[in-house]
Amino acid sequence: MRERAFVDGRQWGSTIAAAQAGDRRALDELVAGWLPLVYNIVGRALNGHADVDDVVQETMLRAVDNLGSLRDPDSFRSWLVAIAMRQIRDRARRRTTDALRDETADRAADFAELTVLRLQLEGQRREVAEAVRWLDDEDRQLLSLWWLEVAGELTRRELAAAVGISRQHAAVRVQRMKERLEASRGIVRALDGACPDLRELTVRWDGDPDSVWRKRLARHIRGCAYCASPGEAVVVPAERLLVGIALVPLPVGFTLSLAFGGKTAAAATAAASVGWSGKVLGALAKPAVALSTGATIVAGGAYVVTQPAKEPPPAIAAPTARPQSQAPTTPPPSASPSFSAPPAPTPSATQPKADLYGTVVDAVDTAPDPNARPAALPQRTESGITSTGGAHATMNHRGDSVTLTGKGYVLVRWQISPQYRAGSLVMPAWTGLKGRLFHVASGGGRRMDDRVSSTDTSATGMGNSTIGYAVPPAGTQQMWQNEYYYVDGSVTLTVNERGADYGLNVFPTTWDRVEEDVTSGPPEGATRYGLVRDTGKDDTPVPQYVTRDTPADPATVAQKSRV
Numbered sequence: 001m002r003e004r005a006f007v008d009g010r011q012w013g014s015t016i017a018a019a020q021a022g023d024r025r026a027l028d029e030l031v032a033g034w035l036p037l038v039y040n041i042v043g044r045a046l047n048g049h050a051d052v053d054d055v056v057q058e059t060m061l062r063a064v065d066n067l068g069s070l071r072d073p074d075s076f077r078s079w080l081v082a083i084a085m086r087q088i089r090d091r092a093r094r095r096t097t098d099a100l101r102d103e104t105a106d107r108a109a110d111f112a113e114l115t116v117l118r119l120q121l122e123g124q125r126r127e128v129a130e131a132v133r134w135l136d137d138e139d140r141q142l143l144s145l146w147w148l149e150v151a152g153e154l155t156r157r158e159l160a161a162a163v164g165i166s167r168q169h170a171a172v173r174v175q176r177m178k179e180r181l182e183a184s185r186g187i188v189r190a191l192d193g194a195c196p197d198l199r200e201l202t203v204r205w206d207g208d209p210d211s212v213w214r215k216r217l218a219r220h221i222r223g224c225a226y227c228a229s230p231g232e233a234v235v236v237p238a239e240r241l242l243v244g245i246a247l248v249p250l251p252v253g254f255t256l257s258l259a260f261g262g263k264t265a266a267a268a269t270a271a272a273s274v275g276w277s278g279k280v281l282g283a284l285a286k287p288a289v290a291l292s293t294g295a296t297i298v299a300g301g302a303y304v305v306t307q308p309a310k311e312p313p314p315a316i317a318a319p320t321a322r323p324q325s326q327a328p329t330t331p332p333p334s335a336s337p338s339f340s341a342p343p344a345p346t347p348s349a350t351q352p353k354a355d356l357y358g359t360v361v362d363a364v365d366t367a368p369d370p371n372a373r374p375a376a377l378p379q380r381t382e383s384g385i386t387s388t389g390g391a392h393a394t395m396n397h398r399g400d401s402v403t404l405t406g407k408g409y410v411l412v413r414w415q416i417s418p419q420y421r422a423g424s425l426v427m428p429a430w431t432g433l434k435g436r437l438f439h440v441a442s443g444g445g446r447r448m449d450d451r452v453s454s455t456d457t458s459a460t461g462m463g464n465s466t467i468g469y470a471v472p473p474a475g476t477q478q479m480w481q482n483e484y485y486y487v488d489g490s491v492t493l494t495v496n497e498r499g500a501d502y503g504l505n506v507f508p509t510t511w512d513r514v515e516e517d518v519t520s521g522p523p524e525g526a527t528r529y530g531l532v533r534d535t536g537k538d539d540t541p542v543p544q545y546v547t548r549d550t551p552a553d554p555a556t557v558a559q560k561s562r563v
Contacts, residue, residue: 012030012033012034012073012076013073013074013076013556015029015030015033016030016067016070016073016076017073019067020067020068020070020073027064027067031060031064034063034077034080035056035060035250036247036249036250037080037081037148037153037247038056038059038060038080038084039052039056039247039248039250040144040147040148040247040248041081041084041085041088041144041145041148042055042056042059042084042087042088042144043056043144043248044132044140044143044144044147045085045088045137045140045141045143045144046088046091046140047132047133047140051091054091055084055087055088055091058087059080059083059084059087062083062087063079063080063083074552074553074556077154077158078157078158078161078162081145081154081158081161081162082161082162084162085141085145085162085163085164088141089141124185124235124236124241125241125242127185127188127189128181128185128238128241128242130188131181131184131185131187131188132181132184133184133209134180134183134184134187134188134209134210134211134214135177135180135181135184136180136211139177139180139181141163142159142163142173142174142177143177143181145158145159145162145163146159146174146177146178147242150239150242150421150423150499151242151423151424151499152423152424152426152498152499152500153247155498156170156171159174178238178239180214181238182237182238183214183218184214185235185238186218186221186227186228187214187217187218187221189227190217190220190221190224190227191217193226193227195224195226195227197220197224197226198217198220198224198227201216201217201220202217236466236467236468239421240418240419240421240422240467240468241468242423359539359540359541359542360541360542360543360544360546361439361477361541361542361543361544362475362477362544363475363477364474364475364476364477364478365477365478367447367449367450367478368528368531370528370529371528371529372529373519373529374441374518374519374529374530374531374532375532376532377440377441377511377514377515377518377532377534378534378535378536379511380409380440380486380511380534380536381407382407382408382409382510382511383406383407383408384406384407384408384508385404385405385406385407385408385409385410385487385508386404386405386406386508387402387403387404387405387410387506387508388401388402388403388404389402389506391507391508392505392506392507393505393506393507394503394504394505395493395495395503395504395505395506396495396497396503397495397497398495398496398497398498398555399494399495400494400495401492401493401494401495401554402492402493402506403432403490403491403492403493404487404490404491404492404493404506404508405487405489405490406487406508407487407488407489408486408487408508408509408510409440409484409485409486409487409508409509409510409511409513409514410484410485410486410487410506410507410508410509411482411483411484411505411506411507411508411509411513411514412482412483412484412485412493412504412505412506413444413481413482413483413504413505413506413507414448414461414479414480414481414482414483414502414503414504415502415503415504415505416448416461416462416463416470416500416501416502417501417502417503418462418463418464418467418468418469418470418500418501419463419467420501421499421500421501422463422467422468422469422470422500422501423468423470423471423499423500424471424473424499424500425470425471425472425473425476425499425500425502426473426496426497426498426499426500426555427472427473427476427496427544427545428493428494428495428496428504428545428554429493429494429496429545429546429547429554429555429557430491430492430493430542430543430545430546430547430557431491431492431494431546431547431549431550431551431554431557432490432491432492432547432548432549432550433489433490433491433546433547433548434489434490434491434548435487435488435489435490435491436486436487436488436489436538437485437486437487437488437489437491437542437543437546438485438486438487438534438540438542439483439484439485439533439534439540439541439542439543440484440485440486440514440532440533440534440540441483441484441514441517441518441530441531441532441533441534442479442480442482442483442484442518442530442531442533443480443481443482443484443514443517443518443530443531444480444481444482444517444530445481445517445528446461446480446481446528447461447478447479447480447481447528448460448461448462448478448479448480448481449461449462449478450528461481470500470501470502471500475544476544477544480530480531482517484509484514484517484518485543486534491546492550492554493506494554494555496554496555498555517530518530518531518532545557545558
């Protein structure tokens with residue numbers, strides 16, 4: 001499957017094409033949008049030593065200088081990451097480890113410290129960030145990509161391409177790196193402890209993590225009952241912890257000089273030949289251009305962060321949830337710490353008539369009172385639905401899809417699995433719509449952010465405080481376990497999973513079953529009534545990410561798309 005150029009859930013194809021055509025604003029926006037990703041890859045791979053700024057600059061310089069040669073804008077992300085990894089490897093070949101260590105002996109903070117401090121990490125997340133120091137250069141390079149893969153910023157295909165190996169070989173390499181990372185986490189925990197034998201062992205250690213001492217300390221921990229004890233009930237696997245960690249923001253004062261061949265952009269412009277390169281160089285030589293990220297490209301081609309980064313969100317916060325047995329009183333904390341959005345009214349049966357068919361559900365949904373009975377469910381014509389997945393389609397992997405054709409009701413049942421991988425949800429897409437598609441009701445006895453445990457108050461269908469939470473993107477309506485739609489025509493539903501782990505079960509169903517679920521809940525007893533949105537008129541909202549087009553990759557369907 002083709003991978004599209006996305007960062008922070010945004011599609012960049014049109015911006016990349018405009019920059020290739022010489023659009024100055026598009027180029028500025030491209031640099032501002034992708035620089036943080038490159039900075040995090042390089043910073044983590046090199047652990048923040050003095051070469052980071054140089055490698056980031058070389059990467060962005062090469063990307064800007066060669067943007068005109070990129071044939072497919074959709075491959076921009078994998079192309080850019082591959083450039084970054086080549087620059088990292090080139091720098092490693094040019095300098096020895098000892099030289100790098102000498103250059104950085106007096107640095108104020110390595111990248112592990114920046115990650116902890118700027119993202120306010122605590123507990124096991126802090127432990128993972130600090131364990132990175134104990135990895136070899138090759139493992140750190142791989143981890144810089146795997147970290148972003150787990151967070152949903154990269155795909156395994158892109159990781160393998162950047163390292164220059166097959167996906168199968170990448171799986172083996174990642175597994176071995178994870179084993180060394182877990183061993184390093186054990187060292188971080190043990191060094192925080194009070195084992196007298198470990199103190200005696202480390203008397204001669206200079207405090208600089210390296211592979212020799214990693215092996216030596218790991219050997220001690222394996223044979224020491226005191227150090228081998230995690231000190232916590234559960235040691236959470238690293239991949240479940242990393243999904244809650246955002247990109248480290250660019251430091252204030254970070255400067256990126258887009259000079260070409262040692263010349264300033266202005267000087268290079270005079271020598272540039274007619275064509276794409278000349279257009280870009282000319283754009284960079286013009287007066288300063290304000291960027292949305294609090295940075296500017298100034299005359300001469302320097303990119304400078306001029307404003308402090310916003311206060312980073314907490315890595316994980318308790319989700320929105322209400323006890324199942326009683327009406328809500330004081331609203332609990334939000335389930336979406338990384339994607340906070342102001343509350344907005346839920347499109348419902350009271351929606352104004354002006355919002356005709358085609359309105360997208362693009363408002364954050366507030367959970368209704370568990371004791372509020374749903375509105376009446378209008379009964380629509382049913383001639384039956386044909387599904388390419390049969391009577392019960394199960395979709396667990398990115399790219400799985402099902403096409404529904406006919407006239408009738410469809411159930412989409414959510415199965416979110418934060419115990420396997422929590423983090424940012426990349427929502428499914430409805431594409432290739434011919435006819436009408438209505439979101440008629442929500443049921444299943446509970447919303448996915450309702451509490452599911454009487455003993456763990458942090459536990460919901462989206463996760464818990466130990467394993468983390470699956471978090472919908474900003475503006476996405478919270479889903480219920482069962483979501484019902486009415487199809488009159490044909491449409492395809494595709495899983496775009498990346499980041500948080502989830503699956504969808506799709507069943508053609510009937511009005512009778514929808515009515516039963518919404519009004520009575522599951523067989524073991526309803527925890528709350530369902531929710532009806534269908535008014536019987538053509539003013540019912542349709543799902544987010546719906547389009548009449550059939551793109552090569554349904555993940556490219558923009559949020560808040562309109563039919």
